[in-house]
Every structure is written in C-alpha cells, then in structure tokens.
Amino acid sequence: THATPRILQIGRLPLPTLETELAARYSVACLADQADPQGFLAAHGAEFSGVVTTASIGLTGEVIAALPHLQVISSFGVGFDALDIGAATARGVQVGYTPGVLNDCVADMAFALMLDVSRGIAASDRFVRQGQWPQARFALGTRVSGKRLGIVGMGRIGQAVAERASGFRMEVGYHNRRPAEGCALPYFESLTALAQWADYLVLTVAGGAGTRHLVNRDVLDALGPQGYLINVARGSVVDEAALVDALAERRIAGAGLDVFDNEPHVPAALMALDNVVLTPHTASATHETRRAMADLVLENLHAFYTSGAVRVSVPGTVAG
Ligand code: 8YV
Numbered sequence: 001t002h003a004t005p006r007i008l009q010i011g012r013l014p015l016p017t018l019e020t021e022l023a024a025r026y027s028v029a030c031l032a033d034q035a036d037p038q039g040f041l042a043a044h045g046a047e048f049s050g051v052v053t054t055a056s057i058g059l060t061g062e063v064i065a066a067l068p069h070l071q072v073i074s075s076f077g078v079g080f081d082a083l084d085i086g087a088a089t090a091r092g093v094q095v096g097y098t099p100g101v102l103n104d105c106v107a108d109m110a111f112a113l114m115l116d117v118s119r120g121i122a123a124s125d126r127f128v129r130q131g132q133w134p135q136a137r138f139a140l141g142t143r144v145s146g147k148r149l150g151i152v153g154m155g156r157i158g159q160a161v162a163e164r165a166s167g168f169r170m171e172v173g174y175h176n177r178r179p180a181e182g183c184a185l186p187y188f189e190s191l192t193a194l195a196q197w198a199d200y201l202v203l204t205v206a207g208g209a210g211t212r213h214l215v216n217r218d219v220l221d222a223l224g225p226q227g228y229l230i231n232v233a234r235g236s237v238v239d240e241a242a243l244v245d246a247l248a249e250r251r252i253a254g255a256g257l258d259v260f261d262n263e264p265h266v267p268a269a270l271m272a273l274d275n276v277v278l279t280p281h282t283a284s285a286t287h288e289t290r291r292a293m294a295d296l297v298l299e300n301l302h303a304f305y306t307s308g309a310v311r312v313s314v315p316g317t318v319a320g
Pocket residue numbers: 014054055056057076077078079080102281282283284285
C-alpha cells in the first residue's frame with residue numbers, strides 16, 4: 001500500500017506525450033506552471049521524492065535544497081552540465097539520464113550541418129523559393145567527401161560521427177582528454193594541432209566547466225580560412241564572440257551550429273552571417289530518438305521506485 005510517488009517536473013518536456021505518461025503513473029506537479037515557483041517550493045517542496053527535468057532545463061542546487069525528501073532525478077538527455085550533480089550526490093540523490101539512444105541522430109545532424117554549410121542546402125532552398133533560379137546562379141560549394149574530419153570528444157557520439165565518415169572516404173582524427181580506449185583513429189593530444197590538420201572540426205564533447213571555451217580564437221585560427229566548425233555539443237564549448245569574429249572576418253570558412261551560449265536566443269551577429277547554418281538544438285529531435293529518450297526517463301524512475309536504483313545513472317553519482 002505505497003502511495004503514488006510525488007514527482008516534480010521542472011519544465012516542459014521535449015516529447016509532450018511523456019508528460020501525459022508521467023501523469024498517468026505518478027502524482028506530478030510542474031514547477032514552470034506555478035504562478036509563484038519559489039512560494040510553491042516553500043509550501044510543497046517536502047512532498048516530492050522525484051524530479052523529472054531535461055538536459056537543457058537542468059536542475060539547480062537551490063531547487064534541490066528546496067526538496068528535502070528528494071531521492072531520484074530522471075533527466076531527459078545525455079548532457080548533465082546543467083544539473084547540479086554535486087548537490088544531488090551530496091544528498092545521496094540518484095541521477096538517471098539517457099545516453100546511447102541519441103548517438104545516431106546527433107551524428108546524423110553533425111553530417112547534415114557539415115553538408116549544409118558546405119553545399120548550401122538551406123541557402124539554396126531559400127534561393128529556389130525566392131524565385132531566383134531563372135535569374136541567377138547559385139554559388140559553388142565545397143566538397144565534403146575525402147576531406148579531413150577532426151572530432152573533439154571521442155565518446156559514444158564522436159564514435160558514431162567517425163563511423164559515418166567512412167562512407168564519405170574522409171580521413172578522421174580526434175582530440176580527447178586522453179586516447180579513447182579501443183579507438184584506432186589518430187589521436188591528437190593538442191586541439192590546436194587537430195584544428196590545423198582538419199577541414200571540419202566537429203564538437204561532440206561534454207559541456208560544463210571542464211570544456212568551457214575549449215574552442216577559442218587560437219583554435220579557430222588554427223582551423224583557418226578553409227576550415228568549418230560544427231557544434232552539436234554545447235554552446236559553452238566555444239567562445240561565441242571569438243567565433244562570430246572569425247566567421248565575419250572569414251578567418252574560418254563557416255560553421256554549422258545546433259547549440260548556443262544563451263538558448264533559445266541566438267546572437268544577431270551570428271544570424272547576419274551567410275557562412276553559417278543554424279538549427280534550434282534539434283540534433284536529437286526525431287520521433288524515434290525522443291521516444292527512446294522518453295522511455296529511458298520512465299524506466300529510470302520505474303526502476304528506482306520498484307528496485308531502489310535507476311537503470312542508467314550519471315557517472316559518479318552512485319556510490320560503490
Ligand atoms: C536534448 C541534449 O535536446 O541530450 C542532450 O544532452 O542536449 C538534447 O538531446 C535536450 O535534452 C532536450 O531538452
């Protein structure tokens with residue numbers, strides 16, 4: 001005769017049906033729906049044993065502190081840079097997340113951005129729709145096949161990007177904190193050296209303090225006027241102001257960006273450039289992948305409430 005667990009949903013979820021599914025299984029309240037979230041937490045914080053959030057929305061230490069009976073966090077996404085993991089583990093709160101199931105779609109998006117910025121897919125679509133074809137010629141693009149691909153962050157997603165490169169007969173190299181176990185690809189200890197070597201620098205590294213502004217002016221200058229930057233990781237990995245300068249001054253050839261510093265706000269300076277392709281953090285946004293992520297969010301909660309442990313926990317959050 002256990003009571004239905006009370007779950008605090010921090011904000012809107014990327015798959016609306018997941019909200020319905022959660023509400024069918026648990027007693028859910030959504031923090032973003034409250035007129036006075038602070039007051040709501042003060043009055044009701046002690047009711048909640050679980051939290052559902054997303055990699056984008058995250059979870060602050062302040063909210064964790066306002067939930068004295070919190071036992072489990074289930075996050076939608078693979079990134080945990082926006083979650084206060086330290087505050088959760090200090091309290092013994094388990095943290096579930098959704099790695100693995102989005103690798104293919106994120107890697108597909110990296111290639112989509114690479115192809116688009118090089119061949120002008122979005123730009124040529126605008127060209128055709130605006131009726132320019134009869135009057136004008138669309139600018140020549142840049143060949144992708146056979147070029148050098150530098151991957152920054154050789155985790156699950158980096159490996160999925162590397163796999164796709166073989167069909168394009170691209171040479172692949174990578175940079176990581178240390179050589180990735182079992183990875184036969186050429187390892188560059190220096191990111192600048194990788195950028196110098198590469199035609200395309202693809203970011204698939206985790207966000208957070210450890211990688212903040214890893215791609216700075218020096219790295220962009222090493223990538224050079226023929227080089228393209230593709231970011232499907234986190235906006236924080238790139239010094240965005242330095243990127244805008246490098247793009248505007250054509251010190252790099254172009255960029256394909258799915259992530260930004262201050263989402264959902266994209267700097268006007270970036271929107272004014274014609275050598276960039278911009279997507280609204282949609283690398284994992286397919287029906288199939290978002291469904292698989294939602295299933296894992298539900299599984300992590302279910303496993304916790306039935307067996308005491310989430311199915312897939314953020315590394316380092318479970319003792320032993
Ligand atoms: C999602 C992400 O778009 O998994 C991540 O880390 O950034 C994306 O897959 C995000 O979780 C949705 O909020």
